[in-house]
Amino acid sequence: MATAKTRTSSFSRNLSAAAPSLGPGLKCGPNGTVFLSSGIPDLDKILGGGFPLGSLVMVMEDAEAPHHMLLLRNFMAQGLVHGQPLLYASPARDPRGFLGTLPCPAASKDDKSRERDPDQEKGLRIAWQYKKYFGENQINFDGQRDGKHEYSNEFDLRKPLERHLINGQRIDCVSIQDSSDLSTLQDRCDTFLSQLPRNDDSISSAGRIAIQSFCAPQCAHSIMEWEMLSFIRSLKSLVRSSNSVAIITFPPSLLSPSFCKRWQHMADTLLSVKAIQDEDKELAQLLTGYQDMVGFLNVHKVARLNTQVPLILEATTFSIKLQKRRYLVLECLNQAPVDGSSGASYGTSGSCSSSSKTGNLDF
Amino acid sequence: MNQRSSNLLDEALGLDQAIEPWPLRGRVVAIEDRVETSGSFVLHHLLKRSLSPNSSNVSIFIAFSQPFSHYDRVLRKLGCNLVSQRDNGRFFFFDMLKLQCPVGDEGITPGGGLIALYGKIHKTISALPEISQKNVSIIIDDLSLMEVAANGSSDYVLDFLHYCRTLTSEFDCSLITLNHEDIYSIEDGSTFLLQMAYLADILIKAEPLATGLAADVHGQLTVSNKGRNKASNFHFKVKENVVECFYPGRSRD
Numbered sequence: 001m002a003t004a005k006t007r008t009s010s011f012s013r014n015l016s017a018a019a020p021s022l023g024p025g026l027k028c029g030p031n032g033t034v035f036l037s038s039g040i041p042d043l044d045k046i047l048g049g050g051f052p053l054g055s056l057v058m059v060m061e062d063a064e065a066p067h068h069m070l071l072l073r074n075f076m077a078q079g080l081v082h083g084q085p086l087l088y089a090s091p092a093r094d095p096r097g098f099l100g101t102l103p104c105p106a107a108s109k110d111d112k113s114r115e116r117d118p119d120q121e122k123g124l125r126i127a128w129q130y131k132k133y134f135g136e137n138q139i140n141f142d143g144q145r146d147g148k149h150e151y152s153n154e155f156d157l158r159k160p161l162e163r164h165l166i167n168g169q170r171i172d173c174v175s176i177q178d179s180s181d182l183s184t185l186q187d188r189c190d191t192f193l194s195q196l197p198r199n200d201d202s203i204s205s206a207g208r209i210a211i212q213s214f215c216a217p218q219c220a221h222s223i224m225e226w227e228m229l230s231f232i233r234s235l236k237s238l239v240r241s242s243n244s245v246a247i248i249t250f251p252p253s254l255l256s257p258s259f260c261k262r263w264q265h266m267a268d269t270l271l272s273v274k275a276i277q278d279e280d281k282e283l284a285q286l287l288t289g290y291q292d293m294v295g296f297l298n299v300h301k302v303a304r305l306n307t308q309v310p311l312i313l314e315a316t317t318f319s320i321k322l323q324k325r326r327y328l329v330l331e332c333l334n335q336a337p338v339d340g341s342s343g344a345s346y347g348t349s350g351s352c353s354s355s356s357k358t359g360n361l362d363f
Numbered sequence: 364m365n366q367r368s369s370n371l372l373d374e375a376l377g378l379d380q381a382i383e384p385w386p387l388r389g390r391v392v393a394i395e396d397r398v399e400t401s402g403s404f405v406l407h408h409l410l411k412r413s414l415s416p417n418s419s420n421v422s423i424f425i426a427f428s429q430p431f432s433h434y435d436r437v438l439r440k441l442g443c444n445l446v447s448q449r450d451n452g453r454f455f456f457f458d459m460l461k462l463q464c465p466v467g468d469e470g471i472t473p474g475g476g477l478i479a480l481y482g483k484i485h486k487t488i489s490a491l492p493e494i495s496q497k498n499v500s501i502i503i504d505d506l507s508l509m510e511v512a513a514n515g516s517s518d519y520v521l522d523f524l525h526y527c528r529t530l531t532s533e534f535d536c537s538l539i540t541l542n543h544e545d546i547y548s549i550e551d552g553s554t555f556l557l558q559m560a561y562l563a564d565i566l567i568k569a570e571p572l573a574t575g576l577a578a579d580v581h582g583q584l585t586v587s588n589k590g591r592n593k594a595s596n597f598h599f600k601v602k603e604n605v606v607e608c609f610y611p612g613r614s615r616d
Contacts, residue, residue, distance in 0.1 A: 031436060032436065225515075226511065226514050226515035229511045229515075230463065230511050230512070230514065233508060233511050233512070234461065234463070237430075237460035237461050240429075240430050240460070241430065258546050258547060259546075261398060261543070261545045261546040262507060262511075262543075262546045264398045265398060265507060265543050265546065270398070300398065300399070301398065301399075304401075305433060306432070306433050306436040306437065307436070307437060307440070307603065308401075308403060308404045308407055308437050308440075308601055308603070309601050309602060309603055310400075310401065310581055310601060312576050312577065312578045312581070313576075316576070
């Protein structure tokens with residue numbers, strides 16, 4: 001990478017020379033990084049394009065809710081749609097069974113965007129004859145990146161992924177429950193990543209590694225804190241030198257506080273998910289669209305490869321919503337309009353109680 | 364140009380007056396950061412200053428956290444070409460991403476891992492010409508990963524640091540380390556941090572603002588300089604080509 005760039009000065013940016021030829025589901029990002037999609041278009045947008053190749057993503061689970069599975073499913077399904085190799089490790093006895101729960105991409109981008117915003121479409125009805133141009137533009141925009149596939153799909157959580165996508169591909173499944181130490185998983189990761197060496201001129205395919213509930217108590221290694229750390233460290237250095245992204249989810253409450261911090265330092269991109277209680281009346285009053293929400297996503301850290309400038313997001317807390325009970329969308333939190341009758345004191349008391357309740361909401 | 368490149372951070376470190384002789388000579392600089400605010404930009408800044416064209420400093424960079432390509436790109440944007448500096452023999456990059464200290468029956472076996480690394484550093488410095496031996500900076504990114512490489516034996520890492528410290532008196536070189544402040548909780552005892560604070564002549568802490576993250580202010584730095592017996596505190600904003608430092612409330616000058 002370094003040698004290829006030395007010729008181009010920082011002033012004249014020769015994109016055609018610098019940009020490597022990319023396979024499906026990949027796109028160029030700033031600072032010579034290449035992104036792959038997280039499988040959630042909104043999350044890609046929030047992170048500035050997706051997960052950069054060579055980065056380690058860590059997701060802090062909610063100990064009581066399976067919201068991290070939503071992220072994992074979409075991440076894995078997106079990879080399979082693009083034909084990218086996948087390594088999935090989980091503490092379950094039969095990890096392959098999880099593949100049956102992967103969601104299916106929604107029919108087509110046009111249909112979906114129409115479905116998504118029925119209100120907006122009503123507003124546009126006056127200009128109905130322009131609609132075909134909108135559609136065309138959208139297709140062109142997506143088509144630029146690659147001929148066959150879109151960069152990211154929207155997934156229908158109620159339809160399972162088609163069988164042929166799962167059967168026809170290179171998928172490694174590892175159960176981390178049985179092995180007494182991490183060497184098996186380490187070996188599997190080594191062999192998986194050795195087939196995806198870094199080559200900056202043309203990246204035809206990128207691998208995805210998904211490790212679920214890494215420090216789950218049913219795994220024998222969950223008491224070996226230093227071994228787990230050194231596994232994460234070696235995984236990170238392996239991923240750095242290959243065309244792949246690794247995502248690890250873990251329940252932070254099971255780690256000691258100082259190790260939890262160490263894990264967080266390891267992550268290039270650090271996310272956390274949190275469920276919301278049903279019928280939390282106070283929160284329901286405070287936030288618009290509460291009834292569609294299933295939880296919150298916090299973005300703690302965004303991967304900064306090849307740059308020293310931190311990415312400061314406008315908001316770090318997003319609500320996870322299931323639109324029409326099918327599509328996973330992330331939205332900024334919108335504070336509900338304050339009810340006039342309750343007076344000025346409502347706003348302050350309301351936000352105070354909510355912040356003490358949910359901890360890390362920011363508006 | 365000169366005015367722009369010297370800022371509050373340089374002032375606090377004593378880098379503003381003269382670059383030759385290297386002001387950090389014989390000093391130990393410890394940088395501590397947190398999950399929310401990365402302190403690696405201080406490392407980049409110091410590396411850039413030590414490799415500045417009108418000095419004869421040599422830097423030895425021990426990387427546990429990022430590959431060479433990352434530093435190369437970051438430093439190039441700061442106006443410093445690591446590849447050519449490496450060819451000139453002023454920059455030595457030790458890629459330690461995959462270093463894992465061998466474990467024997469009684470803990471760590473001597474000979475491998477960090478001891479070999481120390482030997483390598485010592486050899487590199489001894490092989491330098493007489494004139495540049497006096498101006499060597501050893502930069503470690505970062506200590507917490509070194510602990511992981513040593514299988515959690517922080518004593519082993521501390522031993523390594525003490526050895527490196529002897530180099531600062533033997534060759535008058537400087538030792539610059541990055542570590543994370545928040546990984547040492549109270550119940551484990553923060554001996555490692557205290558040891559580092561004791562070793563260090565200059566302690567730099569990068570912290571987020573108490574009010575959270577902001578686009579204009581990325582955090583605050585506290586620099587305590589034992590030699591000058593003085594501490595300074597200011598806000599910073601990290602840009603691709605420079606780090607802007609300013610006193611609270613004065614971001615636009």
